[in-house]
Structures are given as structure tokens and as C-alpha cells.
Amino acid sequence: MTDSKIITETQQPAESSPASYNSCLTGGGNELFQAIQAPVLVVTPEGVILDANSAALTAAKKTQNEIIGKGICKIIHGGSSPHLKCPLEELLLTKSPHMEETTLPGLGGEYLLTVSPVKDQDGSVGKILLVARELTSVEIKKADSMRTAQLAAIGELAAGVAHEVNNPITGIINFAQLLKDDSEKDSFQAELLDRIINEGERIALIIKNLLSFARENENTLEPIIIEQILKDSLSLVQHQFKKEGIKIITECSGESCHLYGNFNQLQQVILNMLSNARFALNERYPNASPDKILKLSCRSTTNKDGQPIVRITIKDTGTGIPQGILKRLFDPFFTTKPSGKGTGLGLSISYGIVKNHGGIIRIDSIMHQYTKMIIELPMSDINTGKNS
Template sequence: MGVQAASNTLVSLGLTDVKPAVLPVLFDRLADQVVALDAEGRILYANPSWYAALGLTATQGRSLAVWEVLPPAQVCRWKRWLEAPSVLSPQALVRVVWLGAEGQAVPAEGSFAVTGEEEKGIRLLGVFHDISRWLRLQEALRENRAMHHLLSAHVPVGVFQTDLEGRLLRTNALWRRMAGLEHVPEPRGVWWQMVATQDRPRVLGGWQSFLRHGHEFICEFEVNTGTRGPRRYARVRMVQVPDELGAGMGCVGVAEDITEQRRLEQERLQMEAQLRQQQRLDSIGTLASGVAHEVNNPISGIMNYAEIIRDEAPRTSRIRTFADEILHESGRVAKIVRNLLTFARQEKQDEHVPVPLNEVVEGTLSLIRTLIRHDRVRLEVDLPPDLPVVSGRSQQLQQVLMNLLLNGRDALNEKYPGHHPDKLLRLTAARFERQGQPWVRLTVEDHGPGIPPEVQERMFEPFFTTKSRHKGTGLGLAITLGIVQEHLGQLRVETEPGQWTRFHIELPVAEEFDRLLREEAAAEGEAGAEPSTQSA
């Protein structure tokens, strides 16, 4: 029987004038506390549940007035109830505190039934239940909420709570900052609004499995920052927990910003990839040294014999012409071997040295002309004869130029698998000034498919590639950009999707070295011109 139901039963049955002797029959077996008072506040009846709650015996209770088991602060209220019981409604719940035999407080909640007005009859009949456990739970809940607020406000991770539909219930300040909602005190909606669009299908698939099976849910994703600032990444862990009332389940999650971890991991992978690349180059260098030794010896013999044949052949003989061709082609082979050896070797110097750009370009073209010609790509080279000197490392600059030329070739092969008149790769160079200082620009242009805007945003990121994993590592442009920046230069890109792409390598000229080189070239030109002037 409930508290209000028990008190209302007396009224509904017309037992408002019930005698104390009848009460044990009605209430001795009731689990709730029942106490009957006369107009003076004396306890006429109390059931065993009331005695047990206060730690009293029935003998002790018979001689008590109600004020003896009440805190002083509640005595006046009870006297008002006894003097004017009409202020009490059977439908209203009142909260009281009993004082037990050991002085302990026993909180209870219940309602009253107002009975007869006889002086010696029952004036008030109260039915109560012990709310000690409920109050302890409420206090524990308040402490838990306070602790939750304290922890969530100071832990270095985002904390959030949702229902089983994923709707946000609570969030801490760090989660709101990570999700870009720092100006929204109580954000609503679903928690995955913080997930970038391209990662949502994967994350939601894991979320649905988590709801079905109840296991811990862990996922990593790019944060939905919209157009605000650089990319950020987060790791979320979620578990299912009962809600505060125990009536159902909800979810609690923590979100950790792993942007810096991602960056460090990418740097580690990039360094490992560069180390493997360098090891391959070292192996190629060792092989190239052996090849150069084995090739140069017979080439030297061929060139020596060709010179002997040319010297002994009559000046107008065809044999002399053939000997000149042998010398020319043998020299070309020797030059290719030297360029391969230069490109493959590991440069030891820490400081930059003067590097004539014409040597960088010629050395690179000698290595890849055959590859480009094999793919039926038309290569146009338009370079001024006085390419300047820059300060740097020739092998690294060759690597930059080779990466861009081979990327252009790949783009052309993608657009034109076979021969096409517009399958064009162009290399140009020009001097220019920037803030009054001399610079040089090398431009690699291809008439391929161009670069879409979404790829342009990420093309210089390490390990980002649009090629299959068998054709590209995603490191080429990242390494190229790093080398150009190390040489205090800039790498710019222009593109028209579907038509062409231009990469501009812009480097500061080593002005002093360049001046000396041009003076030396001018002196050699004057020395070479003197004999012809005299003979004329």
C-alpha cells in the first residue's frame, strides 16, 4: 500500500473516526511507517515499522509525545498541524525527520489523514516511508555530478555524453573547442557532427556495430573544421553506461586531439621512406661505380682506336667520317655514365656550393630523354644560353627537376595513353627580379589533365598520392618542396583542369658566383675569337 493510498483509505472508507484499538489490525503488517496522534501531540499508536525505523520498542513509544522524536526546528510546524489540521491535504506529501533512539536522524516522507475532532480521539494519522536510502543516492548523484563537472573541466581531453541515438546530452569545454563549437554553451545535435564528411560513413559504420554489440568503440578521423584553419585529427573512445536513473542506457565518450601525433608519425614515415630511398641510391651509386669502371674501360679503348683510325684515314675518306661518329657516340655514352654516377652518389658536403644550372639541366635531360621518348612524349626545351649559378647541391636540384619532369610524363600518359600531337612536355627558364634581387625560374609544363582543386590542397602532403600504390609513394612532391625550400626558393603551381599544369622552381641567384662565371665565359670567348681575327 502506498503512502498516499494508505492515508486516503481511511477517508474513502469513512474511517475518519476510527478508534486506536482498530489501528493494529489495519497497519501492523504495513511496511510503511504509521503514527497516530491526539490533539496534544501524544502518540496513540505507531506500527512496528515506525518503531524499527527509530530503534525504539513499543513500550518506549507508548509514553512519548511526538515532539520528543522531532528536531526542535520541526516542533512548531507540527503544533500548527495539530491546531489547524485543515491546512493539510491528503494529496500533499510532507517531509519529516524523526530522531531515533541513538539521536540519529531518520528522514521520511508521507501524508496525513485528518480524523475526528474529539479531544481524546485520533487527530492526525500519518503514513510515511523511510527516504534515507533515496537521500543518500541523491547526495551521491550530486557528488558524482560535481566530480564529473570538475574532471571534465580540467582533463586534457574532450568529454561528452549522448543517448543511444547519438544525441548530445553534455559536453565539456575542450570537446566544444575541438568540434569548433566553443561559442555554444550547450550544443545539440549528434556527436558525429565533429567528424569530417569524408570520414563519416566509416565512423557511423563502427558506431552501429558498437550499439549492437556493446563493445568499446574506438575510431580516428579528421575533425570537421570547415574552412577554419589547418586540418586536425581526433581519436574517440566510447562506452555504453546506464543513465542516471537506471532506466536505460546512454554513452560516454572522450575525444583526444591526435593532430601532433599524426604529424610526428608522418615525419617518422617520411624519414624512413627517405632513408630507404637513400639506401637505394647508395646501392645504385655502388652499382654505377662498377658499371662506370666496366664501361669506361672499353669505351676508352673504342675512342682510342677511333682516333687512330681517324688520324690515319685520308681527310676526305668516309672512314674518317665514320670514326668521327664513333667518337661522338662514345663520348655521349661516357657522359651518360658520368651523369648517372653524379645523380646516384650521396653528396657529403653540408654547405651549399656554386651550381651552374645549365649543368643541372643537361645532366637531368641526359638521364631521362630516352624514357620520355619511349612514351612518345614530345619534349621542348627553351633555355637561355646564360643560365645563372645558384648556391646549393647539384644532386638535389637534379632530383627536383627529374621528379617534376617524370610527373609531367605520367600526367601525359594518363591523358594520352598512345601518341597524340598535344602530348607535350616543355622546360623553360628565365631570369627575373624579386625585391631588387636576381632570381631564376625553371618551369616544367605539361599538357596533361591538370590538377583538381581538392588535390591541389593536399598535393604537397607526405604520402598523399593519386597514383596506385605500385606506382607512387606520395613522397615525390613533398621531397621536391622540401629541397626547394632548403635552397631558399619557392615551388609554385599553376593549372587549368583538363588542359595543362605548370610547376615553377624559383631560386635566388648566387650573384657573386654568377658574375665570376660570366666573366670567365666572356674571357674564353675573346680568347677563341683572336686567332680568326688575325688570320682574316
């Protein structure tokens, strides 16, 4: 009874007193600290690990010496990217209680992470208690269902906004072009009109993406071969990749993978993945490098239910993505790119397209090492043309 009470209390994002903290680490209190079934870590506000219980060591597959004194994000959360600090590091610096569901690859799963500041005698926060409770499959499915409902609502809103904005912006671009045609070449007026046209076209691109996002359910399905989609997609980008020194490695099985789907939509997904990989590679390697590599593989296999699927993997050796934001990557308008470099709609659109094809899309990444985009789609029966 005592143990379960302690576990329940540590999962609430409340501030702890110095006395209660000390009792968890000394004498009989240390036994209780080690007996807690959920991973528990004690860190400084700067994210340096001071202590970890047995459950944390087991989940991280590390010894006490391998964890103590190390940065928390390097152990469980993925570190920082050039444009976005690790959310956990930023959260710890606020010294505020917090609770969130997140992926902790260093602990091997999805967790409810509770952050509880520990006050010293003078009222300052010198230590922070982290408790990670692994989420159940029911909780994960519930979160996925909520996200799907949110995407559907945003899709309806996006369609309305896009249609209302599309006509005026088209008029602005056309009128600016007419004025430019009547202006002297290389004049200040022509330069300003060029800027208006360029910004108008950027807005038009966002509108186009919004409409694509809203039309995810409008599928025209037909029998297709996934290798052809990959081949056509690579042909569109290989010149630019070669120019930027990106080496492309393809690994596909000899047999053809047949799907029942929308060719253009699936090609849009692949092109978006290739674009993201290209950006990450150029960020890490602005110039030519033998490590500037993109690897694309495709093979038929089975999922956990034994159903035949095709698995497409696009792996780059770019900047990597902080683990704390992996789940948010599929949220509309969320982007890790600098301002003006991305709309934050590409992955949202891709997520919806793959889901409407009965597939799944997931991302695996380690900071400063790689990012792997994995797409799994149900294969179709060649005779019936329908997905398994």
C-alpha cells in the first residue's frame, strides 16, 4: 500500500519538499525509491542526471555509472537540433511542474512524463524529479483517435479558408504582373512588383497545400506498382540532389510490389519525404561530403498481423530530429525549419494520404546521426486489384 501511494504521488506535477526528496535517497527511503516500478530520475535544472532508480537503469539498458553526470536528453530524449532546442531541456530550465505524453527512445517506448521541481530550504529549485510511466496500448490508440478527429476538423476549416483566399491572391498576382509589364526594366517599381509577385506565389503555394490537405479523402484508386512511383519521384529530384552533392542509394527487392491506390497522392508523399531529407542533409553538410547520403529502400514483407505489406524507407544522414517533437511533426503548420523555409503542412498531408490508403507512417531519428521515414502500405492481390 505504501509503495503504490508513493508512485501515485510522484506522477502528479507538484513541488516536493527537501525532506521528502531526501527520504527517497537515504536509509529506508532509498529502498522505496529503488522499488518504484516506473523509471525515476533526479536531474538538475540544467538537465544533468544526479540519480536514477533501478527501473530507469533497466529501461535505458545502462549502468549507474553510464547515466550519472550525463545530460538527460542524450540519455532519453535526443538532444538539440540547429533550429529547435530540445523541449525537455527548455522545460527543465523553467523549473515548473509539467506532465506530457512523449516518446522516450532511450527508455524504449511511449511514456507519460511527469516533471516535479524539488525545493531547497531557501525555496530555490536545485533538483527536479522525473517520473516516466509507460503508456498502455489503449492510451496510445485513444491518442491516435483524437489526433485523427483533430485533423479532420482542421481539414474542413482549411478548405474554407483556402477557397476564400485563393481568388483574391490570384487577382493580386495578375494585377502586379500587369503593372510590372508596364514598368521600366530594373527600375525600383519593377523590383517592388517582383517582390509582390513572389510573396503572392508563396501564399498561393500555401493555399495549394491547404487544399491538398482538405482533399485527402478524395481518392481515385487504381492498381499501381510502387517501384514506378519511386522511380518517377527520383527522376524529378536526382539532378538537384547531384548538384548539391547528395549521394542516393536505392535498395529494392527484385519483385514488383502491387498496390491499389492513388499514384499522384503517393508520389506526393515520396517527394515530400525526399524534400525533407534534402533539407536536413544540406543543413548538416552545406558542402560536398562523403557522408551526405540518402538511402531509399523498398521491399515486401508482412506486418504484425501477418498481412502482406510494402515497406518504403527513406533514410538520410542529416541533422536528425529531437525525440520530444517527433509526434508533433504530423501536426498541421508545425515545422522545425526556419521561418520562410516550410509551411508545416507537408507531413500532415502525407500522414492523411498514407492513412487513407490503409497504411501507417512513422519517423525514427537520432540527433546528428540520421532520420528514417518509414511508410507501410497494404499490398494488393494482382488478380483482384484490391488491397489485402
